[in-house]
Amino acid sequence: MTAKEQLRLMADKLRVHSLRMTTAAGSGHPSTCLSAAEIMSVLFFSIMNEHDEFILSKGHAAPILWAALAEAGLIERDELMNLRKIDSELEGHPTSRMPLIKVASGSLGQGLNAGAGMALAKKLVDQPGRVFVLQGDGETAEGSVWEAADCAAGCKLDNLVVIIDANRLGQSGPTRHGHDLVAYESKFSAFGWETAIVDGHDVEELGKALALAGGTGRPLAVIARTFKGKGVSFIEDKEGWHGKPLNEKELSAALDEIGKADITLPSKYSPSRPSFAFHDYTANDYSLTDSVSTRAAFGKALLNLGRTNAHVIAIDGDVKNSTMSDGFFHAFPERSFQAYIAEQNMAGMAMGFSAMGYIPYVATFAAFLSRAHDFIRMAQYSGANIKFVGSHAGVSIGADGPSQMGLEDLSIFLAMPKAMVLYPSDAVACDRLVREMARHQGIAYLRTSRDKTAVLYGNGEEFPIGGLKVLRQTSSDQVLIIAAGITAHEALKAHAVLKKKGIAARVIDLYSLRPLPEADLVRHAGECAGKVIVAEDHYGSAIASLVSLVVGKVTSLCVREIPRSGKSAELLTLMAIDHKAIAGAAEALLD
């Protein structure tokens, strides 16, 4: 049998697996797998080697990925029939629960962004191998694909290859471009890519096109004309078959049509997970007489972290002089990456770097992390190790107005069950927490503020994850005020006002929102007769909710109205989260 005949037969074997698996599962996307059978066969059994990486961007084709991995000897063939079962690693869309998966998919149009990050990571250390991304035609409508395309061409990633499985049909109807493959080619070409149009069911054409990768200084887009459901005449190129497994009778007919696909082939593809490495760093010292913004403290901490951790990298979205990551960019240009104003790609690149064992710090305005929300959400399903930093939190940024105010960032990260969420109130805390983030294996979020605020802590202070700081307390406190970030400073002012009135308030700086110091919160609330106030510069009681669920009924002070342009102090007053509002709430509770 010729190599070509072998690859064709393997494509059919992958078809058979995909059909059987989805029929057994009673759900899944067999027609989506069938269009990609030759592409997968050629990639896994001819093109890819031990240095290469593969991302299935069209995650709903998971069955054919599991099938290819089984045929490559990387998972047990028997396991295939457990697709989508509660105790199987072979999920409906790939996640890192299956250890060979470095980049989860299922939200379309994210694979190429992660692929760009992986290709950049390879370039960083002259690592051999290429990154192959298999993408659907429908998902090229996602703007994130063009953010990745721009980045890949700009960074001359000739070790990055995208294969567009142009099967013409989306979920609910034809794609915009159908089989107009030149439309895709023109776009990739305009974005600076090498391109090739091929018959995606011709293993020879595929092999030749994929061999073009590398050495040109440009990434490669192989646009493959395919048919959804290819190989099974009653579903091939037909609408209405997206996400529908065959019934037993249909399966039998399909298998008859495909025929015997009795072949085994060796594969050189063997992905491995990089190990995580963190080395300590030197803390930055601050004086109690200083006034320093937490964003500035973040910048200095990141710089020190970079000095002792070669795997720490920084990614910016053209705001590094605001987030203060620019110090790192100047000191370590080779480990600094400019994503320009493309936050989805910024997060996607970080995903790729994380998959290659780096510790990416991604900093932008907290408000603009919402632009990357779907990427951040998906990163948790990749087991990613990314450190997000959101500056310019809350209404306290002032005059720039609501579009620039991060007021939903805590909601984003607190809605991720495993994300570490930190919110320092001064420079010392921020400095120490940047290290804790790096030490933590997983997604972590640090919220920083724009304005300068007083240094609250001595340099010997410890900031354990899952802890809190008591800023003011007596043995006879009547009310507990919980705050973080800008409102911690307001709470201290409120404390002074209350003290003059003979009211003893305890003030807590809740710098660790997840993990949350639950027992400590309960104890402090109990010692303050259950009278608890939470003040936060965020929409929708994000922090108050955490506390309330732990200690019982609370008074929540938070942003409840649409804010506007104005000075910081004016806005704190207008939104009723300033020291006067806090003091007033305390008095009301004690009435």
Add this chain to the structure above:
Amino acid sequence: MTAKEQLRLMADKLRVHSLRMTTAAGSGHPSTCLSAAEIMSVLFFSIMNEHDEFILSKGHAAPILWAALAEAGLIERDELMNLRKIDSELEGHPTSRMPLIKVASGSLGQGLNAGAGMALAKKLVDQPGRVFVLQGDGETAEGSVWEAADCAAGCKLDNLVVIIDANRLGQSGPTRHGHDLVAYESKFSAFGWETAIVDGHDVEELGKALALAGGTGRPLAVIARTFKGKGVSFIEDKEGWHGKPLNEKELSAALDEIGKADITLPSKYSPSRPSFAFHDYTANDYSLTDSVSTRAAFGKALLNLGRTNAHVIAIDGDVKNSTMSDGFFHAFPERSFQAYIAEQNMAGMAMGFSAMGYIPYVATFAAFLSRAHDFIRMAQYSGANIKFVGSHAGVSIGADGPSQMGLEDLSIFLAMPKAMVLYPSDAVACDRLVREMARHQGIAYLRTSRDKTAVLYGNGEEFPIGGLKVLRQTSSDQVLIIAAGITAHEALKAHAVLKKKGIAARVIDLYSLRPLPEADLVRHAGECAGKVIVAEDHYGSAIASLVSLVVGKVTSLCVREIPRSGKSAELLTLMAIDHKAIAGAAEALLD
């Protein structure tokens, strides 16, 4: 004076205003305004008329927009010097607080999406006029711009014009393409646009290029070579001046250099806000013996709504056969818009339609609304009237796995202080709430479930906004179970289990999360001795937090672990939000 000289002088006058305003405010982005001075002069005082629309996508250039509106006689000139003050409508970035602003900006790369929606709205009724979008060069890195570009060319929007103010410099450094204007032109051309490259400081060239708009069947991109800070030699084309107002001395030198700009010109531009119109609709009836998914009920309700409301439109992201908006698409193809797999543009188009007086229903998987989070966030600052519908909520969707599960959608919408948030538990409730959403002027969110569930309510039942339904109660209830959507059905099962054990539980269907029926919740909690359980199919206690903040300490059952593929019932059990978990929690509370 020739027309050309007049427009040049007006450009300088807009420069003078921008510089004075930002110096007075002590913040803002004068250099960004200066590059756009000729473009704004030509648009406002030569090109645009009473039929045209204008969107400032580069929102940080707000001062020159306010200046142009003042010179056009639409706002008071004296008001300009109140830029960024707490009591002025002239914010740092445009919001709808200023009534002439239909589309807020400040998160970059969103204007063209809204512009495409407005241009489509005009085409729908053969309305004259064009939509002009002024965009920065840096923001073309946002993928959303290419989603809009794809849509505009695909829909042949020759009434849409984008002007790229290519001033070469971003916030923290040069843009990727600098003054390589051909790079921009190639991209727009590949996406199917007419293009023109011009000197952006030459009013004649600008006028000629802008006159190309219309009649070609293709949208027009005018790529203007400009200089940041143009006209003031010590900042012109220089790095380090982004977002920096001049001090008094610098201002004086700048004004000397620009010279006298003593001119007034008439403008035909006069934007008006469309009025909101809602007509009632016929309810769909269901039988108490039916089993119907809320997504199916949404589809039927939307269809009926469309029958009596000509301004209701639907936008899909290639999942209409899953969200069930496809019935509307078949019945009203002219009012149905396919955004393909581009959720940011889907939301951005809706923004544009809303600005033109339509009531857009945007439906996708709840999970994928996270892709449009920044657009949804910004829509609230435009005073938008958009109805978002998220299907496939929670782990109960089963085997597709976590990437397809909407587990952060409530967090997104509950973090928007003015958004209505509805979560029906059966078909009747869903049907009635679709009408309530349309009646409401503003952003509303409806969460629907994938699986069929029992019809709980008779057709005569009312579902007022800010209400709740008591599904089970006695005069001696010992515990209160609050649920919504899929967990309401689990709660009913738990009730039955508890009853057998002699425990009386009250069961509440909390279909209205915002407005929240606060007083009713407090009363019910009190009647159940404060023993409250909230069960929800969402990350991070979103609903429990609402309740907790209202009634005090609660037991929260919610998704606390990363879910996985599996059957619906298995997942409900695994995540401990099924009827057994609920009953167990109730017993624990009463121990």
